[in-house]
Structure formats: structure tokens, C-alpha cells
Amino acid sequence: MYSFYIWGTMGLLVAKGSYNPPIAENGITEIKILPDTSGNPASVLQQGGRDRKRASFKGYATEADFKSLETDHYTATERTFTDIDNNSFNAVIESLSPPIKIGEYYEYAITLLEV
Amino acid sequence: MREIPSAVQTLLKSRSMIGENKPTCEVVIEGIANEKVASGIKTKVFKLGTEPIDWKSVDFDDSAWVNAAIYSNVYWMSIPNAKPIWHPVMNLMETCLFRHTFYLLELPTNVNISFNHDNDLLGLYINGNFIISQVNDNQYPWWEHIYTIDITQYLQIGKNVISAKVNDNGTMCMFQFALDLDIESRIKPKSINISRNKNMSGSLNISIDNKNGEWSPDNTFNQNVLFPNKEVTVNQGYGNNLIQTFNGLIDRIEMTTFPQELKLSVRDKLKLALDQTITSGTSHVITYTAQTVETIFSDLASKAGLTTGTIETTGITLAEKTFSWETYADCFQWLADLVGFEYGADEEGLIYFRKESIPDEPIVAYEFTEGMDIISLGYTIDDNDIYSKIIVYGKDENDNVISASKDYISKDYYNVLSQKVMKIDASDADTVEKSQAIAERAEMLMRSRVRIVNFAAVAVPWLQIGDIVRVTESSTTISELYRITDLSTSYDKSGYTMQITCYHHSA
Numbered sequence: 001m002y003s004f005y006i007w008g009t010m011g012l013l014v015a016k017g018s019y020n021p022p023i024a025e026n027g028i029t030e031i032k033i034l035p036d037t038s039g040n041p042a043s044v045l046q047q048g049g050r051d052r053k054r055a056s057f058k059g060y061a062t063e064a065d066f067k068s069l070e071t072d073h074y075t076a077t078e079r080t081f082t083d084i085d086n087n088s089f090n091a092v093i094e095s096l097s098p099p100i101k102i103g104e105y106y107e108y109a110i111t112l113l114e115v
Numbered sequence: 116m117r118e119i120p121s122a123v124q125t126l127l128k129s130r131s132m133i134g135e136n137k138p139t140c141e142v143v144i145e146g147i148a149n150e151k152v153a154s155g156i157k158t159k160v161f162k163l164g165t166e167p168i169d170w171k172s173v174d175f176d177d178s179a180w181v182n183a184a185i186y187s188n189v190y191w192m193s194i195p196n197a198k199p200i201w202h203p204v205m206n207l208m209e210t211c212l213f214r215h216t217f218y219l220l221e222l223p224t225n226v227n228i229s230f231n232h233d234n235d236l237l238g239l240y241i242n243g244n245f246i247i248s249q250v251n252d253n254q255y256p257w258w259e260h261i262y263t264i265d266i267t268q269y270l271q272i273g274k275n276v277i278s279a280k281v282n283d284n285g286t287m288c289m290f291q292f293a294l295d296l297d298i299e300s301r302i303k304p305k306s307i308n309i310s311r312n313k314n315m316s317g318s319l320n321i322s323i324d325n326k327n328g329e330w331s332p333d334n335t336f337n338q339n340v341l342f343p344n345k346e347v348t349v350n351q352g353y354g355n356n357l358i359q360t361f362n363g364l365i366d367r368i369e370m371t372t373f374p375q376e377l378k379l380s381v382r383d384k385l386k387l388a389l390d391q392t393i394t395s396g397t398s399h400v401i402t403y404t405a406q407t408v409e410t411i412f413s414d415l416a417s418k419a420g421l422t423t424g425t426i427e428t429t430g431i432t433l434a435e436k437t438f439s440w441e442t443y444a445d446c447f448q449w450l451a452d453l454v455g456f457e458y459g460a461d462e463e464g465l466i467y468f469r470k471e472s473i474p475d476e477p478i479v480a481y482e483f484t485e486g487m488d489i490i491s492l493g494y495t496i497d498d499n500d501i502y503s504k505i506i507v508y509g510k511d512e513n514d515n516v517i518s519a520s521k522d523y524i525s526k527d528y529y530n531v532l533s534q535k536v537m538k539i540d541a542s543d544a545d546t547v548e549k550s551q552a553i554a555e556r557a558e559m560l561m562r563s564r565v566r567i568v569n570f571a572a573v574a575v576p577w578l579q580i581g582d583i584v585r586v587t588e589s590s591t592t593i594s595e596l597y598r599i600t601d602l603s604t605s606y607d608k609s610g611y612t613m614q615i616t617c618y619h620h621s622a
Contacts, residue, residue, distance in 0.1 A: 033490050048607070
């Protein structure tokens with residue numbers, strides 16, 4: 001089977017319309033200040049650096065493949081994730097939902113965290 | 116007062132410190148390779164009599180060797196970051212051994228050592244491995260000859276030692292070196308909090324990510340790198356505009372398992388005075404005869420291992436004074452009380468001893484403005500610690516009571532009750548002049564207690580205790596000058612801010 005989403009060397013089946021490409025918060029904090037009468041914004045922006053990128057999607061996998069993802073999740077194994085647009089980053093599985101068994105497949109939700 | 120660059124002043128009023136102007140910091144810890152590895156005062160030196168066994172090896176104990184002295188001729192400083200060094204007690208035609216210890220957390224690629232020497236280099240060693248010797252080829256001027264050798268293969272993770280034997284054949288035994296290490300600092304601070312109070316030792320608290328115990332003192336790689344009394348320097352600012360905000364010595368290392376984090380508690384260089392007992396040779400009693408107060412202060416500071424900055428003239432000479440089994444700080448306090456001076460350690464680790472005065476023509480270091488950089492502000496007028504008059508009682512050499520007094524300069528303005536009088540018994544004051552100095556110092560301190568403003572603001576790391584700031588805001592109907600007495604900064608992911616306590620200086 002060919003897949004457009006790769007976790008390490010494992011192809012992933014992603015439910016249509018569920019994929020959120022990797023993105024991170026930019027770490028900007030808004031600090032409230034004493035206002036003046038000018039009408040200018042009464043806050044100061046300071047940036048503490050960006051957070052880690054996260055990608056998430058709903059997928060389905062055979063029991064064996066799901067067990068493999070589960071092991072990676074517990075051991076925080078770092079692998080390269082590549083998506084359909086060829087975006088690639090090294091990640092661990094931050095969260096993996098309890099699966100729903102549908103026929104031969106396990107359906108799950110997953111969040112990948114940049115390392 | 117430290118001048119704030121105009122670009123930073125503009126930035127501080129812009130309400131936006133993001134992107135290339137975001138808050139930034141550097142933490143430099145003694146012995147870690149993000150510090151420049153170069154000859155300087157931290158290089159140990161030994162004047163050769165009998166050559167110690169194994170002096171070139173990594174594990175040789177050089178604690179009995181002295182710190183190198185720096186020859187401050189700028190023309191000789193021909194190698195970036197390095198200082199020409201020699202033995203502090205140097206005679207002509209002598210041979211010296213040098214050792215410089217540093218720690219590597221990872222092995223860098225292509226490390227060169229640049230060096231020069233006056234005169235003969237009898238041997239240069241890295242971790243005990245012989246690198247080179249150079250005899251009779253170091254022509255005058257020696258500092259213009261810079262030799263460079265690749266030493267990558269001799270370096271190791273953990274402790275490394277550069278050692279050299281240099282012989283003088285006519286002038287002075289001099290050595291200078293630097294490594295072109297380009298290792299990014301791996302200290303990852305999660306937060307940096309600095310607190311400074313007038314007349315107290317400044318403190319620094321740093322939280323560091325300590326994944327897998329990377330920085331734990333018992334980790335084989337970083338054994339005792341973070342350890343009590345290691346020197347810590349912090350530079351902070353915005354973007355590339357950084358200024359030194361702290362220099363001190365580690366008090367405490369605290370590790371937690373979850374999250375894996377390490378917290379350092381650091382005190383400024385006054386720690387050397389607060390923690391150590393006065394020592395001269397093997398004695399803990401020191402007597403000064405016919406010395407000025409500032410000379411005594413400087414000598415004690417030197418004995419404590421402090422580097423002096425501003426030492427002002429007191430104009431007072433003591434016929435005889437004996438200190439016995441006291442800490443250096445106790446002695447400093449006694450001297451300061453005697454002449455109405457203040458002392459402390461500044462952001463760069465230099466100790467000062469200066470007249471405690473309020474400037475008549477203040478220079479404003481920075482102006483805080485509502486709508487731009489003030490987060491919150493509180494303002495208090497309180498006569499709790501205010502007295503109408505201060506009277507100091509002392510005893511002269513014949514045990515006769517002597518006294519001096521000083522009226523509070525603003526007693527009428529603040530409606531101070533006329534019979535509210537402070538009495539100070541000062542048994543050390545044996546002249547009217549000394550009693551008067553104590554009364555005037557107490558009156559000066561009182562001026563800083565009546566009208567207090569506390570405010571939080573965007574951090575301005577250039578500001579120091581004693582600086583005058585202007586605060587422009589409308590709620591208290593004031594726009595006045597204040598003098599900073601307490602200052603603390605907080606730097607973490609949520610921002611870089613400061614808390615300031617000031618007293619009113621003038622309208």
C-alpha cells in the first residue's frame with residue numbers, strides 16, 4: 001500500500017479532511033500596561049520564542065500498525081514524519097486517543113510534537 | 116549610571132519587543148566552554164623552583180598555584196579574548212608553569228589554539244600531550260608573532276587542561292593564548308530572577324532545563340561544573356543589545372525530578388565579604404595604624420578576593436584600628452557607618468565604597484511613562500519611620516559622653532511631630548565629628564522613607580540602584596523624580612519585566 005503520510009518507515013492512513021499540518025505558537029505575550037489618553041494600545045508585546053510545532057489528524061490502521069504507534073507513544077520514540085505536501089519534521093507522538101475498532105481497522109486521533 | 120543606547124530607548128517606548136528585538140539573555144558559568152577559553156586571571160601559574168611531578172596532567176592539583184596576573188598593555192593583547200599573563204611576583208630570568216582548566220560538554224570540530232610567548236616556550240601541552248616547543252625563534256616584538264596549531268584530537272568531553280612552561284631570558288616571562296571554540300551555550304534558562312536592594316547583597320535565581328540530569332553536579336560529564344562558589348555572569352537585554360546584569364557566586368544548587376529542572380541560587384560578589392572571616396596569613400586579627408578609611412577598605416577587599424571599582428576618598432585617617440574574628444562585611448559596615456559611606460557589589464562584580472549622598476542636580480537615567488512602559492504603580496506617604504530630630508551619643512577616649520544632632524530637613528513639610536526624636540547610642544563614635552557623621556547618615560536614610568513609589572514596568576536592565584528615574588503618570592497627579600532603592604527583574608517565557616521601589620527625590 002502506498003501512503004502520502006509517513007511515520008518513520010510506516011505508511012499512515014489519514015481520514016480525509018482531518019489533517020492539521022505542523023504549526024506552532026509564536027510565543028508572543030501581551031503585557032497589560034497603564035493606559036494613557038492617546039488611544040494607543042495599552043499593552044506591550046514581548047516574544048519569548050516560538051513553541052514546538054504540532055501536527056494532528058485522525059487515522060486508521062491495522063491492529064499491528066496501531067500497536068506499533070502505541071509503542072512509539074509510550075517510549076516517546078523520535079521519528080521523521082512526512083506529509084502529503086512533503087513537509088517533514090522530527091517528532092514524537094504527544095497524544096494517541098483510545099482506538100475505535102471498525103472491522104479490521106483501528107481508528108484513532110493522534111498529535112505529533114516536534115522534537 | 117549606565118547610559119541606555121538610544122536604539123534601546125526607542126524600542127522601550129515602542130510597546131513591541133518581538134522578532135529580532137525580543138528579550139534575550141546569556142548565562143555564562145565559570146568553567147563551561149561558552150565562556151571564552153583564553154589566558155587571563157583564571158589561569159593558574161607557578162614560578163618554577165622544583166618542577167612538580169605530573170604538573171601537565173589533567174588531574175594534577177593546582178589549587179596551591181596562584182592566579183595569573185594580567186599585563187594590561189593593550190598593544191600586547193594581540194590575540195582576541197586573551198590577556199598577556201605572568202606570575203604576580205615576577206623577576207627577570209625566571210621560568211613559569213601555566214595551567215588553564217576548562218570543560219567541554221561536546222567535542223567541537225577544528226579547534227585551534229593561538230598563542231605567543233616571551234621568551235622561550237619550553238613546552239605546550241593539551242591534557243598532558245606534548246604539542247610544541249619553541250626556543251630562540253620568538254623575535255621582538257613577541258606579541259606580533261601569533262602561532263596557531265590544530266589541537267582538536269587532544270580535546271575530550273569533560274575536563275581539559277592547557278599547560279605551558281615558559282622561560283624568560285632577559286625581560287619578563289609572559290604567555291598568552293586563546294582557543295577559537297565556537298560552541299553555542301547549552302545552558303537553557305527557563306527563568307532568570309534578579310533582586311537588588313540598597314545595602315544588601317544582590318541575588319540571582321536561575322531555573323535551567325536539566326533533561327536527563329545533564330547539568331547535575333554528579334553527572335560524569337559535568338562533574339562539579341555547577342557547584343557552590345562557581346562564578347555566574349548574566350547579560351540581558353533586547354535583541355543584540357545586551358548589558359551585564361549580574362555577576363556572583365553560586366550559593367545553592369537545587370534539582371527536581373519532575374519537571375527535570377535545576378535551580379541555581381547565586382549571590383553577588385559581596386558573598387566573599389559576608390561569608391569569610393578576615394584573614395592575614397594565619398591570623399584572624401588585623402590591625403591598621405595611621406591608615407585612611409578608604410585604604411583599610413581597599414586592603415580588606417583585596418584580602419577577601421574582591422576586585423574594587425569606585426573607592427571614594429573619605430578624608431578620615433584612623434590612628435589605630437583592630438578588627439578581630441569578624442567577617443569582611445562586618446568590617447566594611449563599621450567603616451561605612453564611621454564615615455557615612457555605602458558599599459556593595461555592582462552588576463559587574465566590582466565592589467564600591469562611596470559617599471551616601473543624594474545628588475543635588477540629578478541626571479535622569481530613564482523616564483517611565485504611562486501608556487508606554489508602566490505596568491502598575493503604587494504610591495505611599497508614611498511618617499512611621501520619620502523623626503523630627505536625630506541625636507547620636509558617643510564616648511570620647513576619656514569616657515566622657517559626647518553628642519551630635521541633626522534635624523530632619525523636611526520635618527515641617529511633612530508635619531512631623533516635634534517631640535518625635537530618634538536616639539542613637541554609638542559607642543564606637545569617639546569624636547563629635549564621627550557622631551555628627553552618623554547623625555547625618557541617619558537623616559539621609561530617613562529622606563528615603565517618607566514618600567515611596569512601587570511600580571512594575573517593562574524591564575530596563577541598564578538601570579541600577581541609586582539611579583534617578585522620572586515617572587510620568589496621571590493617577591497620583593505626579594510627574595516627579597525618584598531614586599531607586601530596590602530593583603528586581605523577572606525574565607521568563609511570559610516576558611521580561613521589573614519591579615522597582617523608589618523614594619521621592621524632587622519634583
